[in-house]
Amino acid sequence: MLNCGHRCPSICGEKCPSKKFCVECKDPTTMSMLVDVIMGQNLGEIDIEEDLILGLSCGHALTVTSLDGMMEMNQYYESKMDKETGVVTYTGKKDLPSDEVPQVACHLCRKPITSLHRYGRRIKVAQLSQRCKKFQIAEAKVVNDAKRAFDVARVRVEENETKFLESLLKHIPEPCEVPPEASTRLLGRMDGTRFFPDTTVDDLTKVYNIPKEHEEAWKKYIHPVLGSLTAFRNINKKVSPTKQLFDAAVSHLYRIKVAPSYDVNLGxxxxxxxPEHATTVSDVVQACILECGLPRDGHGGSSFVDSIQERTNVLIFIITKVSSVISRLDKNNAKSGTNSGWYWFMEDLLLCARVHVEKLQTTAREGKRDRTAAYASVMRMDLIVKTVQLIASKPLPRWPVDEELMKQRRKVTDEWTEQFMIEHKAIKDHCPRGIKDELTEKANIFEERMATAVRAARGDAEYRPNRPSMERDIGTGVPMDIL
Ligand SMILES: [Zn+2]
Ligand SMILES: [Zn+2]
Ligand SMILES: [Zn+2]
Structure with missing residues (x-):
């Protein structure tokens, strides 16, 4: 009922519109208001028996059919239309869209429509979407600033390279044939609670038995880019509004589902x-995730994925720097780099970067980011090549031949070859069009390098007289930067 005593033209459960919308009293100022955007009819022209109206907070009104269309109700709820009457009823919730959802505004004054219960789900998703958009814009700026800082940092490192490498030659490292104790090798290992593996890249003496003087010089030399590792980790830690809401909704449901209550009948x-059939905690969580109906790509913004990619880039940069250290030492004093603790440090660095790239692949695939997934495949190919190059760089004694060691090395090399092929196939099969040429070219370059590295690591490399080390060792001792 309206104040005038006539029937309310709106639906139950919503706030009643003011009496100027009464279709019996026919207030002339409101009768000419456009209320049906589909049919282009004003209040005086519509039939309240067929289509009710909803009053907006701005003082305008719209028919339910118009608003259902504007709010895209069919995207949020399963609907059923009665063939005879044409009346649509909504029977169940649909999964929420993962794309950006714009706010719907009044057709006459553009004020956002936020107060109707009927569209509560759609309105909340739009508000969340706007919050996420703001978050993403802000985070994109932070990511860009950090990228620029990394560019500056790497130039500073490059500038000092020659001086740094020369300074190392004053202290020839001790041979270090036996790998460091597993319990001290934390770099690249996961510790269970954190998202990223350990990235301590300046603990050289204690873990890898690298001369103290080398460690000090290295710390000073690499310091500028360590800030980038931290910056990208901090970006990664920031949680988007979607993720916050998702976590809150899931844990709320979880508390309800596991809440104990006393059953009088059973005593x-x-x-x-x-939940039925749930046996473990993660089964219950899974049930909650399904029920809460929020987007499953819980991390939201692209800054989460970007930060993993950028951290991997920083690690790959550090890897190339360690590679120069090893080959400079090798050149100075036969194999004094490869045979030192720098070798084991490199092994852990490569592991660390590979763990990063695998996380990048998982995250990109979950978020259906095909471009990032394709870039990650190429990055992983690069890292596999470097891993096999490192294996190949270690000389094996030609006499006496250690059959067991040789067999082991061939097995490991073949396993890496298999992984490499998987990534190459991923590029061929799933790389998005726009970047396919660029990445195919890169993949082909890596494939050539891989073939050379594999031959050397397996001991199949041909004899080359201009490389004296090849005579002494079985297909090995090839500096990483030459392969
Ligand atoms: Zn009413
Ligand atoms: Zn009236
Ligand atoms: Zn309005």
């Missing part, structure tokens, strides 16, 4: 809402 405490 014992039960969990009446515990």
């Amino acid at each position: 014992q405490v039960t969990q009446p809402l515990y």
